[in-house]
Amino acid sequence: MELFERKVTKIGNSFGITLPTELLKQVGLSQGDDVQVEVKDEKIVLRKKEQITLPEGVDDEFMDILNDVIKKHDKAFKGLVDR
Secondary structure, eight states: OOOOOOOOEEETTEEEOOOOHHHHHHHTOOTTOOEEEEEETTEEEEEEOOOOOOOTTOOHHHHHHHHHHHHHTHHHHHHHHTO
């Protein structure tokens, strides 16, 4: 396992870490890719976001509406799981 050391840098009102091209190539990431970031056992885990191919006839607008409904009724949905 190769170790890379980086510094946390201020970018506008946020902070960021640059990643070497060699590292990005190893994990299949390139500029513009979406990533997921989570904290697990006091460590930052960064992974490439998996691209989901929507079934034929389902478009982005439908998925946006569906996500809004899920967020709005999240508590009710979780309550149904416990039944």
